[in-house]
Amino acid sequence: MAKKKTDKGVDCDRRAFITGKGWLPAFVGAIGLAGLGSIVGLKPRVLPDPSAQFKIGPPQDFPVGTVKVFDEEKVTIFHDHDGMYAISLVCTHLGCIVSYNDADARFDCPCHGSKFTLQGKVLKAPAPRALDWFEISALPSGQLMVDRGVTVPMGTKVVV
Structure with a gap:
């Protein structure tokens, strides 16, 4: 050849x-x-996350009974008779963004069906644990600030 x-x-x-x-x-x-x-x-x-700290406004913007969703920061703010608290909207299963379900008074994960109470407790798996709670503090200016970099125990509320 x-x-x-x-x-x-x-x-x-x-x-x-x-x-x-x-x-x-x-x-x-x-x-x-x-x-x-x-x-x-x-x-x-991926794009970097926005800053872990963000202002949510003065306490007057949150009368008792308020539920305010901050989509960009992935946080929901509640003000009940005991105080204010901030809950993460990131599902603890695989990181999907949960949605606030006003009709059923809970959070629903659209990806795999996890459901959470308004306090973030797991109602339905596969989420392995509750939603994170974040620190809320008052600035010298009177504005309230949420710090997503600081988790607090469930039930930690700020009295305003």
Whole structure:
């Protein structure tokens, strides 16, 4: 069988390629591309979360009985007779955003069906634990601020 010359001047027939002379460069090239892909893949492709702290307004904006959803911050603020509290809208199962269900007075996860009380307790699995509660504090200006970076025990309320 006659050997054919490639464009680059390297002799390589099918038999030589199959027996190994051609596999080595192909294998080394594939490993190199895989390595490059893993390095490029290390860069996160998500937008950063907004600041963990955000102002929600003065206490007068939250009369008793108020339920206010802050979609961008993924937090709901409640003001009942015992005080104010902030609950995360991020499901503890896989991180989906729960929605406030006013008709049934609960939170529902649209992804896998978890349900939570208005205090964040799990009513229906697969969520493994309750929704997080966040710290609410008063600023010197009189504004209220929620800090999503500080979780507090369930039942922690701020009296305003």
